[in-house]
Amino acid sequence: MMKNIVSVDWLYENLENENVIPVDCRFYLDNKDQGQEEYHDAHIPGAHYADLEKHLSGTVHEHGGRHPLPELNQFVNFLESIGVDETKTVVAYDAQNTAMAARLWWMLKYLGHEKAYVLDGGFQAWEKKNYPLTEKLPETEKTTFNPDIQYDMVADLNEVKDATENDDIVLVDARDEARYLGKTEPIDPKAGHIPSALNRFFMENIEQGQWVSSSQLKERFEELTDKPVINYCGSGVTACVNVLALDEIGKKSKLYIGSWSDWSSYDENQVETERK
Structure with missing residues (x-):
């Protein structure tokens, strides 16, 4: 069991533990009902x-990005409705290489919930082991969730602007290289990246569906560990995978929630298309 990641074996062994709550986060941007159908x-x-x-x-x-945070009380109500309180261990999983699960993990950490994990290998790894699956919906008693907001986990637009002109703060773009370099942009109004940002594609934290080792993560992010880091992606989802990866090696970092979809919504914001 890593710091933020649990194996399918661990979850299988703890399925009967009433203090462990799995949460299915499967979601497909091109078919928004598919995840829930699955x-x-x-x-x-x-x-x-x-x-x-x-x-x-x-x-x-108009601004704020494609996936802004929900109203706090709405998200707290959702957590309470699925039985999450400070005693519960939440294990998030998806079929998208941790992208959606990491968003839930990050939001739980942001609300001060420490017992949050992602499932290594996700739904596919569970299926591969032939572990049980069900159509049955879980029964849960509503609980009370008391948030303790960790405001220092978020970077706003002004902080990001400052970072573009400050060599002591590192911006990290979690999108793939083609979008980072502005060669393609399938979703947002402008192509390219925030000036000064480095590219660390979130999928490179994963090999053959499984998380790479802590030593590999340290090597991948080695040059970032001595400076403050602000992570972003297209809309504040896949960047959570890099936040998790950094946390796994003991490096706290911030998330720019609006990410590129917010940055590119302002005409005056500069864009780069060259690798830093």
């Missing part, structure tokens, strides 16, 4: 479903 077809026993856009995001406006 959940209803088959999920890990005891798992609740968390929808990226219904539960883990708020209302989209």
